[in-house]
Amino acid sequence: MGKKVAKSKPAAPRQQRRLLTDGDEGVSRLIEQVSRLAGKLEPAESWNDVRHQAPHIIRHHVAEMERLFQGQDVFDIIELTRQHEVPFTLEGYRESQSEGLAAVVDIVALVAVGMGARVVEALPQTDVPYANTVIEELCTHARTLVDLAGVLSFTIEGSPADTALTPLAAQLRLAEIMIRNKHYLSVGRGLNEGVLGPPGNDKLLAAKLGFTYEDVLRVSEAITLGYQQAKIVDLDALGRTAKRTSEGFEPHAGQLEAAQESFDRLFVHPGPASAFTAAEIAASSGLEPATVSAVLDTFSISMPLANPIALVESFCNGKNPLAGKDLVHDGRGNYLLLQSGIPDDQIRRVIDLRVKSLGDSKAWDRYSKQRDSFAEKKAAELMAKALGVPSPQHTGLKYLAPPKDDPGYDLSRNASNPKQLARVVEGDSLFIVDDVAICMEVKAGSITDKARSGNVQRVAQDLRKTIGEATTQAQRLEQLILTHGGLWQESGKWLDLAGVREVRTVVACLDDFGPLAIAADTLVRANMIGGTTLPWIISLHDLEIATKLLETPESFLLYLRRRTEPQAARMFEAVDELDVLMWFVQGGLYFDPDPDELYRRYPTGAKPTGASRARFKRESFTTIGTLTDTLDAWMYHEDGITQTPASKPQRREHPLLQSIVDKLRTENASGWLRVGADLFNLSEAGQVELANKITRIIELTRLDKSFHSLAEALVTPWGYSAFFVGTQPFGNLGARGRLEIYAAAKKHQLRADRALAVLLNEDGDIAWSGYNNDPWEPNEELDQLGLEMGLVPVQEMDRNPPPSARRPTRRLNPGKKRRRRR
Numbered sequence: 001m002g003k004k005v006a007k008s009k010p011a012a013p014r015q016q017r018r019l020l021t022d023g024d025e026g027v028s029r030l031i032e033q034v035s036r037l038a039g040k041l042e043p044a045e046s047w048n049d050v051r052h053q054a055p056h057i058i059r060h061h062v063a064e065m066e067r068l069f070q071g072q073d074v075f076d077i078i079e080l081t082r083q084h085e086v087p088f089t090l091e092g093y094r095e096s097q098s099e100g101l102a103a104v105v106d107i108v109a110l111v112a113v114g115m116g117a118r119v120v121e122a123l124p125q126t127d128v129p130y131a132n133t134v135i136e137e138l139c140t141h142a143r144t145l146v147d148l149a150g151v152l153s154f155t156i157e158g159s160p161a162d163t164a165l166t167p168l169a170a171q172l173r174l175a176e177i178m179i180r181n182k183h184y185l186s187v188g189r190g191l192n193e194g195v196l197g198p199p200g201n202d203k204l205l206a207a208k209l210g211f212t213y214e215d216v217l218r219v220s221e222a223i224t225l226g227y228q229q230a231k232i233v234d235l236d237a238l239g240r241t242a243k244r245t246s247e248g249f250e251p252h253a254g255q256l257e258a259a260q261e262s263f264d265r266l267f268v269h270p271g272p273a274s275a276f277t278a279a280e281i282a283a284s285s286g287l288e289p290a291t292v293s294a295v296l297d298t299f300s301i302s303m304p305l306a307n308p309i310a311l312v313e314s315f316c317n318g319k320n321p322l323a324g325k326d327l328v329h330d331g332r333g334n335y336l337l338l339q340s341g342i343p344d345d346q347i348r349r350v351i352d353l354r355v356k357s358l359g360d361s362k363a364w365d366r367y368s369k370q371r372d373s374f375a376e377k378k379a380a381e382l383m384a385k386a387l388g389v390p391s392p393q394h395t396g397l398k399y400l401a402p403p404k405d406d407p408g409y410d411l412s413r414n415a416s417n418p419k420q421l422a423r424v425v426e427g428d429s430l431f432i433v434d435d436v437a438i439c440m441e442v443k444a445g446s447i448t449d450k451a452r453s454g455n456v457q458r459v460a461q462d463l464r465k466t467i468g469e470a471t472t473q474a475q476r477l478e479q480l481i482l483t484h485g486g487l488w489q490e491s492g493k494w495l496d497l498a499g500v501r502e503v504r505t506v507v508a509c510l511d512d513f514g515p516l517a518i519a520a521d522t523l524v525r526a527n528m529i530g531g532t533t534l535p536w537i538i539s540l541h542d543l544e545i546a547t548k549l550l551e552t553p554e555s556f557l558l559y560l561r562r563r564t565e566p567q568a569a570r571m572f573e574a575v576d577e578l579d580v581l582m583w584f585v586q587g588g589l590y591f592d593p594d595p596d597e598l599y600r601r602y603p604t605g606a607k608p609t610g611a612s613r614a615r616f617k618r619e620s621f622t623t624i625g626t627l628t629d630t631l632d633a634w635m636y637h638e639d640g641i642t643q644t645p646a647s648k649p650q651r652r653e654h655p656l657l658q659s660i661v662d663k664l665r666t667e668n669a670s671g672w673l674r675v676g677a678d679l680f681n682l683s684e685a686g687q688v689e690l691a692n693k694i695t696r697i698i699e700l701t702r703l704d705k706s707f708h709s710l711a712e713a714l715v716t717p718w719g720y721s722a723f724f725v726g727t728q729p730f731g732n733l734g735a736r737g738r739l740e741i742y743a744a745a746k747k748h749q750l751r752a753d754r755a756l757a758v759l760l761n762e763d764g765d766i767a768w769s770g771y772n773n774d775p776w777e778p779n780e781e782l783d784q785l786g787l788e789m790g791l792v793p794v795q796e797m798d799r800n801p802p803p804s805a806r807r808p809t810r811r812l813n814p815g816k817k818r819r820r821r822r
């Protein structure tokens with residue numbers, strides 16, 4: 001008798017994945033990158049085998065690079081590498097399409113400083129080639145080492161307790177390796193000024209470090225201006241000679257010699273012409289030489305540093321010796337910039353470390369107190385701007401919270417003795433806008449260098465201390481508001497917040513947490529953040545950009561909703577918040593919700609269908625690549641870096657719906673914020689359909705001078721919203737009453753948690769609006785009213801498709817991530 005063969009279960013379908021980026025050339029570039037990377041390593045059985053191969057690969061490529069350095073001025077090599085990888089101008093620059101890698105410049109510079117001399121001794125009887133002829137091969141070796149560093153980022157391991165954080169630590173390390181210039185110039189400098197510029201810290205830096213923030217800016221600008229002017233002079237000389245030649249004029253010997261000298265200074269031996277001394281910067285900036293030297297020493301590395309292999313191994317293991325430093329000193333008074341000279345996004349980070357390393361606890365306390373105070377104030381200002389209010393209703397709010405060992409402790413309005421065991425805690429900012437509350441906590445602390453290098457345990461510690469603590473604080477306030485409808489203040493007074501129906505939590509950070517801030521679902525699984533809701537974790541830099549792009553509070557609230565929706569958090573990954581923001585601006589960041597879950601929560605909503613379930617199951621996991629090309633172009637022009645005008649990226653809503661929402665906001669009509677966000681959540685087609693319905697009933701009223709109405713039911717993960725529109729013929733004062741009665745009966749029938757009724761006159765202007773966000777309760781009178789009015793039973797209502805907000809989005813590759821925001 002033969003053996004029975006067990007029937008195998010069909011394999012579960014693999015979740016589809018999609019890649020988003022700007023630029024049509026992305027896919028081919030991704031294939032090239034993957035192919036190149038795949039060829040760097042021998043087949044390996046484990047990540048341990050990869051780590052074992054790495055030292056051999058590093059030694060081989062560093063040896064080849066050292067060979068190419070023979071007989072060369074290392075400043076020539078570094079500057080030519082910079083020209084090879086970094087654009088001279090940002091006019092027309094598109095990050096998604098750029099093939100340059102700033103990290104390649106770092107690798108070449110590390111090998112250079114490890115050579116030990118400005119001019120490397122040539123081997124006997126060896127012809128020394130021109131420096132520009134070795135750059136292509138040199139960059140190929142350097143690029144291989146950058147690729148290796150990227151692969152090694154994913155070989156890191158942590159303790160079993162921190163397993164969920166290991167991929168995040170790898171992404172953080174990779175981001176630190178690859179990304180440069182994370183801040184736009186005006187925004188980054190504004191943040192630096194707020195921390196480093198006030199008189200208290202200004203004097204402290206001058207006394208302890210020998211320079212102020214203003215000194216750093218003057219040195220930085222002098223370096224950049226001197227470099228650019230020298231290049232422009234030689235480029236102009238070459239241009240004039242080329243022009244005369246093209247016009248048929250033969251340049252004389254002197255002109256040809258001058259052109260040849262300019263060409264040599266630009267493309268053959270550019271090192272000496274690109275270098276500068278502290279004395280030269282002092283003369284051009286007007287600062288004292290000692291002050292300039294103090295600045296240059298802080299933001300540079302000096303030759304010789306260590307042997308090249310050790311330096312490159314450190315880079316590949318996530319510990320870049322050039323982190324925060326973009327200048328190389330030859331040990332003889334000459335400096336050379338690698339990319340931007342003094343990166344604006346690194347200034348505060350470097351100064352933080354310098355002040356902390358002094359060992360002067362009083363100085364650090366004074367410095368950090370000013371830093372923390374600025375961060376809280378700036379975050380409140382930005383959030384107020386986003387919400388369209390002058391300031392938060394409460395800052396530094398001290399209130400009572402349950403004891404740590406008794407989370408169910410009674411802190412309701414009717415509590416007999418709330419102060420007996422409760423703790424006094426503080427919330428940074430609380431905003432109340434319409435029936436929405438925003439609880440915001442601010443953290444000024446930075447991620448440690450050890451965490452940035454991929455140390456999983458340190459990543460966990462830093463996250464608990466910053467994002468974890470802030471999230472706990474914000475969610476504590478959120479839960480008290482939702483549970484009790486208010487708070488007991490330290491003074492013993494009850495803060496009544498019974499009108500609040502929606503609460504959002506925001507954790508604003510002075511520092512940039514990169515992929516750590518985006519992967520909220522991973523943070524939940526790693527027990528970094530708890531609660532039933534997710535916070536929006538955002539840097540102050542990115543929050544300020546969000547306030548520029550999201551021009552209305554309704555759009556901002558919609559972004560908050562989508563960005564912190566738990567289902568969405570499991571469906572995408574990114575390393576930069578601004579790429580996520582731009583996806584939303586372009587019409588994305590929407591995932592079809594689970595129709596069965598929505599129906600369970602809102603049984604009077606649309607019943608799940610085969611089509612809705614299929615849409616939900618077809619959702620693809622999305623990797624968000626570079627989507628900021630248009631944002632970059634606009635910000636570069638706004639900051640005066642480029643001359644080419646660029647349009648501001650904008651999210652487009654239907655003009656009719658936009659005008660209704662704007663009018664409701666202007667009149668501060670109840671419900672304007674939440675229902676406005678609900679309407680903006682409609683897809684482009686959905687908005688057109690609703691606008692056409694509104695236009696139709698207005699036209700009918702003009703024709704027959706009668707009342708007409710419509711209802712739109714919007715079931716979303718953020719609640720059940722009903723939107724009613726009625727028309728008022730001129731002179732008909734009974735239209736309002738009819739709409740009020742209809743809206744009340746229909747909201748009750750739908751069991752919607754909020755409903756906004758808008759009455760429009762024959763010109764389409766708002767004559768009246770009414771909002772009802774009362775929780776549903778049984779009401780026989782309203783039941784009877786619905787029957788008498790002949791309301792269509794819920795089960796027979798014609799349902800519109802889910803309010804998908806998908807708009808056309810390119811699905812290409814994520815490209816290389818190199819932020820060049822200045």
